[in-house]
Amino acid sequence: MALVGPAIILVAPQMGENIGATARAMYNFGLTDLRLVRPRDGWPNPDAVPMASGAKVVLDNVQVFGDTRDAVADLQYVVATTARPRDLIKPVLLPHEAAGECRARLDKGLAAGILFGAERSGLANEDVVLSDAILQVATNPDFSSINLGQTVLLVSYEWFKTGLPKEHVSEFKKGEQPATREELFGFMDHMERELDTNGFFYPPEKKLSMMQNLRSIWIRADFREQDIRTLRGVISALVTSKKKSND
Amino acid sequence: MALVGPAIILVAPQMGENIGATARAMYNFGLTDLRLVRPRDGWPNPDAVPMASGAKVVLDNVQVFGDTRDAVADLQYVVATTARPRDLIKPVLLPHEAAGECRARLDKGLAAGILFGAERSGLANEDVVLSDAILQVATNPDFSSINLGQTVLLVSYEWFKTGLPKEHVSEFKKGEQPATREELFGFMDHMERELDTNGFFYPPEKKLSMMQNLRSIWIRADFREQDIRTLRGVISALVTSKKKSND
Numbered sequence: 001m002a003l004v005g006p007a008i009i010l011v012a013p014q015m016g017e018n019i020g021a022t023a024r025a026m027y028n029f030g031l032t033d034l035r036l037v038r039p040r041d042g043w044p045n046p047d048a049v050p051m052a053s054g055a056k057v058v059l060d061n062v063q064v065f066g067d068t069r070d071a072v073a074d075l076q077y078v079v080a081t082t083a084r085p086r087d088l089i090k091p092v093l094l095p096h097e098a099a100g101e102c103r104a105r106l107d108k109g110l111a112a113g114i115l116f117g118a119e120r121s122g123l124a125n126e127d128v129v130l131s132d133a134i135l136q137v138a139t140n141p142d143f144s145s146i147n148l149g150q151t152v153l154l155v156s157y158e159w160f161k162t163g164l165p166k167e168h169v170s171e172f173k174k175g176e177q178p179a180t181r182e183e184l185f186g187f188m189d190h191m192e193r194e195l196d197t198n199g200f201f202y203p204p205e206k207k208l209s210m211m212q213n214l215r216s217i218w219i220r221a222d223f224r225e226q227d228i229r230t231l232r233g234v235i236s237a238l239v240t241s242k243k244k245s246n247d
Numbered sequence: 248m249a250l251v252g253p254a255i256i257l258v259a260p261q262m263g264e265n266i267g268a269t270a271r272a273m274y275n276f277g278l279t280d281l282r283l284v285r286p287r288d289g290w291p292n293p294d295a296v297p298m299a300s301g302a303k304v305v306l307d308n309v310q311v312f313g314d315t316r317d318a319v320a321d322l323q324y325v326v327a328t329t330a331r332p333r334d335l336i337k338p339v340l341l342p343h344e345a346a347g348e349c350r351a352r353l354d355k356g357l358a359a360g361i362l363f364g365a366e367r368s369g370l371a372n373e374d375v376v377l378s379d380a381i382l383q384v385a386t387n388p389d390f391s392s393i394n395l396g397q398t399v400l401l402v403s404y405e406w407f408k409t410g411l412p413k414e415h416v417s418e419f420k421k422g423e424q425p426a427t428r429e430e431l432f433g434f435m436d437h438m439e440r441e442l443d444t445n446g447f448f449y450p451p452e453k454k455l456s457m458m459q460n461l462r463s464i465w466i467r468a469d470f471r472e473q474d475i476r477t478l479r480g481v482i483s484a485l486v487t488s489k490k491k492s493n494d
Contacts, residue, residue, distance in 0.1 A: 025397075030387040055390060089423045089471045094411070137404075138411055140277040143302060150272075153397055154404055157384075164341070164385055176336045224336050 005159050006079075006102040007033040007113035008152060009071050011127055014040045014119050016047025020059070021149030022116075023048065027055035028153070029160035035063045035071045035113070051149075068115065068127045076110040077102065080123055080131035081151060083144070088125070091133045098135040099158035114155055119148050176224050183228045188215055190232055194239050252406050253326075253349040254280040254360035255399060256318050258374055261287045261366050263294025267306070268396030269363075270295065274302035275400070276407035282310045282318045282360070298396075315362065315374045323357040324349065327370055327378035328398060330391070335372070338380045345382040346405035361402060366395050423471050430475045435462055437479055441486050 008026055013019055013036060023034055036043055043064045052059050065071040072078050079098045080090075093101065102112040115131060117123030128134065137146060137154055146154075179187075192211060201207035223231070255273055260266050260283060270281060283290055290311045299306055312318035319325050326345045327337075340348065349359040362378060364370030375381065384393060384401055393401075426434075439458060448454035470478070 027390045028386050028393055053392065089473065094408075096408070138407065139275050140407070143274045145300065146275050150397075150400055153400065157401055160385065160387070161341075161343075226336065 005031045009035045009115045011037040012118040016045035017051045018148045020048035020051030022152045023052040023055040023058035025153035029156035037065045075113045077105045077112040078131040079135045080115045080128040081135045095158040103162040179228045252278045256282045256362045258284040259365040263292035264298045265395045267295035267298025269399045270299040270302040270305035272400035276403035284312045322360045324352045324359040325378040326382045327362045327375040328382045342405040350409040426475045
């Protein structure tokens with residue numbers, strides 16, 4: 001997996017802990033290009049280290065800038081994250097949409113970045129103006145406050161998802177494949193034979209419909225190869241026990 | 248918006264702080280049904296309150312259970328979150344897939360829930376066995392550790408997304424609508440008239456292709472109604488300034 005993706009740009013971040021949480025969230029989802037614009041407490045900041053939980057590669061490669069223009073200078077597509085709508089004419093994207101736009105650019109060799117504002121105040125309009133689009137996380141309108149690290153986590157997560165195969169096909173391990181009809185029929189025959197021996201299908205004129213009901217249950221159960229082996233063992237065990245108790 | 252969704256079930260959670268973070272993440276994305284199975288430090292736990300950041304409605308309605316079976320007894324679909332693959336025959340879902348499965352059930356009036364294990368050890372196999380499916384978050388394989396609160400955040404976020412309109416259509420505010428061709432042509436005519444007056448289109452035989460190049464630029468710029476008004480003001484201002492300087 002190539003660790004390439006949009007730059008994450010924190011503008012005027014206040015808490016070193018949040019820079020650390022950002023680094024961790026980024027690296028969890030394969031992002032490594034962290035840029036800081038005027039971090040309040042300077043850089044490097046020892047408060048960032050514990051929260052980064054080992055995402056050292058991100059902290060070690062942080063670039064620091066004096067203003068937002070310099071931080072985005074090499075980028076061809078910039079998204080600004082805001083908590084509230086701005087009176088600006090920009091497309092407003094959800095995180096997965098912004099991630100998709102970044103992926104489309106990066107696939108063409110263009111550089112993208114995502115701006116995040118200070119914890120308390122968010123981005124200034126003059127920074128939002130520099131961006132191609134606005135990113136907003138849709139939340140419960142009655143409780144919409146999410147913190148900086150969480151917002152970066154959601155955006156990084158959506159970035160990583162754009163690199164996953166569209167169709168998530170579970171691979172079947174040995175024994176986990178759905179049973180073939182032959183295996184299923186072998187089980188049904190076994191079960192029906194033992195039930196017949198024990199007089200389960202009574203009265204005789206109901207036998208066919210009783211068998212059909214049972215077969216529907218087994219089909220619907222979506223047994224795996226291994227399940228069939230287990231269940232045939234169950235039948236044998238029950239029958240043996242009955243034979244024993246009849247001895 | 249009806250605040251209805253899957254139950255979030257923490258099995259043997261250790262840190263009150265993580266229960267608080269879980270409550271906050273849930274309520275950010277409209278979930279309120281939090282269930283605790285054998286919380287290490289009992290319940291209520293004052294350590295949960297600061298991290299919940301005001302998601303009091305979730306903390307106030309916590310239900311506590313002695314075992315996982317009781318906690319899922321009323322549910323018809325249960326997903327178990329695990330960090331590593333288990334040797335069990337279950338479908339493995341990504342968060343958005345699990346959220347989609349829960350939504351499909353809830354839309355039919357069926358109750359769903361998602362299990363999360365203890366911080367250190369995760370879910371025991373005996374709890375995973377009780378579930379219909381396994382949920383795993385896909386992460387950077389070199390740095391895959393995400394904490395309990397973050398995992399609940401991602402799952403709750405994906406749940407909320409299932410309730411958003413599939414097509415995210417930005418609503419245009421007044422002035423933000425793309426300009427009509429009439430407005431655009433008015434701008435182009437204005438621009439071309441002034442450029443012509445100032446001898447921009449030279450030599451004359453190149454005038455048509457120069458105009459066509461410029462028109463392509465204006466069309467591609469995707470101007471909004473308000474932009475057109477602004478730009479016509481810009482032209483007028485430039486022309487006025489020139490006339491003044493010629494006085």
